[in-house]
Amino acid sequence: MSTELFFQYIAAGLTYGFIYAIVAIGFNIIYNTTGIINFAQGEFVMLGSMTAITLNAFMPLPLAILLSVLITMIVGAIMEMLFFRWLESPTVLRMIIITIGLSIIIREIALAIWGENVRALPYFTGNEVTSVSIFGAHISPQVLWVIGICSIVVVALQMFFKFTRYGRQMRACAANREAARLCGINAKNMVTLSFVLSAGIGALAGCVVSPITYSQYNMGVPLAIKGFTVAILGGLGNSMAAVAGGLVLGILESFSVWIMPSAYKDAISIAILLLILFFRPGGLFGRKEELALKEF
Amino acid sequence: MRNIYLKILALTITVVGIDLVTNAMDKTYYLTQLTMSLYYAMVVLALVLLMGYAGQISLGHAGFFAIGGYTTAVMSTINLLPYKDKPLINTLDKLRLLVLREDLYGDQILSFNPWVGVLLSLLIVAIVAYIIGIPVLKLKGHYLAMATLGFGIIVYRIVLGTALFGEADGISDVPAFKILPGLSINGEMDTKRMNYYIAAFFVVVLVYLLLNLINSRPGRALRAIHGAEEAAEASGIDTAKYKLKAFVISAVITALAGALLTHFNGGIGPSEASVMKSVRYVAIVAAGGMTSVWGGLSMAMILNFLSLRGYFGSYDDAVFGAVLILIMLFAPEGLLSLKIRTGIKKKTKQPHNI
Incomplete structure (x- = not known):
């Protein structure tokens, strides 16, 4: 393999890897505050990009993206308030099934609104054929947008959780809900906030990646599965590890096309998911002592 | 135990009744x-x-269904005529495992007897479920759901991407399954009633077996696992073994249904392997109340019939999604529990803490 081709694959892998990482972080945020895996996580990505595409017809791109992120955040909030907030100590199975049902409903609504057409946002800078040369590889500037914006999102989230009042309250809820409530934190609002946050970053990821991967009403499910794979790879709940996991999966997938027909590409990442679940359910970076305390 | 026979009798009368009413x-x-x-x-x-x-969730049952259906479809439509002189094929022919028939275009085609296909599909699914089940059933909650979902998607992708399985077109022209002389599963107009009764026979037998299982030693063990796995383990129940057995048996029954329906429909397509199908089965089980044979059976008949007759139109998937959400929000013990709860107080049930 020539070096140009090698870097081409790496760039493609990084692009997808960052998107998977963002979806995985979305999973983690909700998982940490509620213990739910939100199977509708991929639907936020779809909603974000589809809404932005529609809005972009009436307004400039940055405004369309901003609005679509806000709209998706509202959807996330409504979802939490309507379906989770008032449930008293629901079982895991019940939660799983509700989020699966929600993902189907959101998808069907999207199908009714946007139809089966494949759409895309325009390139943020340049067009389909513009390319930047890095290490001899020709890379679309959009790839740099994806990598840049996703990195900013990851860093911003870390800052949010470390230094802001709400971020710290959310972490307190994740660590011990009862204790957090005793300290006067409104745990229910923190849960809503976690849905809002993860909807928002999902939508933003959907917007930046849309020019490259295109958007369709059913793009959510594969993204959710891969995001989950990545979340597991890094260890559920651990967001920085999810970024590493995302990049690993993205690059593996990108190189797998080189060896196998691309029809099986999805099967590869799911096979990785199964292997991880079977052999290291605590993730690649999970510590032994911690794992002994967890249930899988 | 006489109770069970009465229930089966009632079910049989219902089956006949439905036939008479439609007639x-x-x-x-x-x-x-x-x-x-x-x-x-x-x-x-x-x-x-x-x-x-x-008490183990599976979001991959459409995968087992598809493996069952596709195995028998491939076996009964593959043309071995060009290899007729090969010793292996010759031996198979001598063992009467092969049949010669005419396909849609009137060409001669030599393929496996559907008996071989159906039995092989059960065998393959049993092996697959066993191999998958050992690691998968160690997982719980979200992990179990995702692992089974992942399995289902892998089957779907393989079916969709492999030429042998007809890719997006699926496999058509699957011949009738002649169970006994005069008794065959096919989609012909004049054997409609017979086919209804064949399918009903399988369901009645299955209900009988399930009802018997509840009160048997394995049935009690399984319910103990559902209630509290650690406690069951501590009481000396080999939880891993029972879970695996239940998983394999469940998968094989599913594969049988897939294989028989494929012969009835005369073909199978990749949509049978899709995630939505798996979710749909779970939705129906949830609507029936999870633990209820009768709830599950009646919901399966009502919802599938309405769906197949096209009453839900293009909102088919949305209907099942809505069923899932509404049931889980308002009646996590199934539709039948709603009425009872408002009236007499129900006996306390085991929590569904899977």
Whole structure:
């Protein structure tokens, strides 16, 4: 393999890897505050990009993206308030099934609104054929947008959780809900906030990646599965590890096309998911002592 | 135990009653959808065994269904005529495992007897479920759900991407399955009633077996696992073994339904392997109340029949999604529990803490 081709694959892998990482972080945020895996996580990505595409017809791109992120955040909030907030100590199975049902409903609504057409946002800078040369590889500037914006999102989230009042309250809820409530934190609002946050970053990821991967009403499910794979790879709940996991999966997938027909590409990442679940359910970076305390 | 025979008798009378009513109303064309619903009901019952009794969720049952259906479809449509002189094929022919027939275009085609295909599909699914089950059933909650979902998607992707399985077109021209002389599963107009009764026979037998299982030693063990796995383990129940058995049996029943429906429909397509199908089965089991054979069976018949007759139109998937959400929000113990709860106080039930 020539070096140009090698870097081409790496760039493609990084692009997808960052998107998977963002979806995985979305999973983690909700998982940490509620213990739910939100199977509708991929639907936020779809909603974000589809809404932005529609809005972009009436307004400039940055405004369309901003609005679509806000709209998706509202959807996330409504979802939490309507379906989770008032449930008293629901079982895991019940939660799983509700989020699966929600993902189907959101998808069907999207199908009714946007139809089966494949759409895309325009390139943020340049067009389909513009390319930047890095290490001899020709890379679309959009790839740099994806990598840049996703990195900013990851860093911003870390800052949010470390230094802001709400971020710290959310972490307190994740660590011990009862204790957090005793300290006067409104745990229910923190849960809503976690849905809002993860909807928002999902939508933003959907917007930046849309020019490259295109958007369709059913793009959510594969993204959710891969995001989950990545979340597991890094260890559920651990967001920085999810970024590493995302990049690993993205690059593996990108190189797998080189060896196998691309029809099986999805099967590869799911096979990785199964292997991880079977052999290291605590993730690649999970510590032994911690794992002994967890249930899988 | 006489109770069970009464229930089975009631079920048999219902089966005959439905046939007589459709006949009297001159709507015998309903029988086709009823037959299909019966086969789907087998999957739901298999899932009641796994989810309701053993307490293990599976979002991959459409995968088992598809493996069953596709195996028998491939075996009964593959043309071995060009290899007729090869010793292996010759031996198979001598063992009467092969049949010569004419396909849609009138060409001669030599393929496996459907008996071989159906039995092989059960065998393959049993092996797959066993191999998958050992690691998968160690997982719980979200992890179990995602692992089974992942399995289902892998089957779907393989079916969709492999030429042998007809890719997006699926496999058509699957011949009739002649169970006994004069008794065959096919989609012909004149055997509609017979096929309805064949499917009903399988369902009745399955219900009988499940009802018997509840009160048996394995049945009690499974319910103990559902209630509290650690406690069951501490009481000396080999939880891993029972869970695996329930998983394999559930998968094999599902595969049987897939294989039989494929012969009835005369073909199978990749949509049978899709995630939505798996979710649909779970939705029906949930609507029936998870642990209830009767709830599962009646919901499977009603919802599948309505869906197959096209009453939900293009909102088919949305309807099942809505069923899932509403049931889980308002009646996590199934539709039948709603009425009872408002009236007499129900006996306390085991929590569904899977």
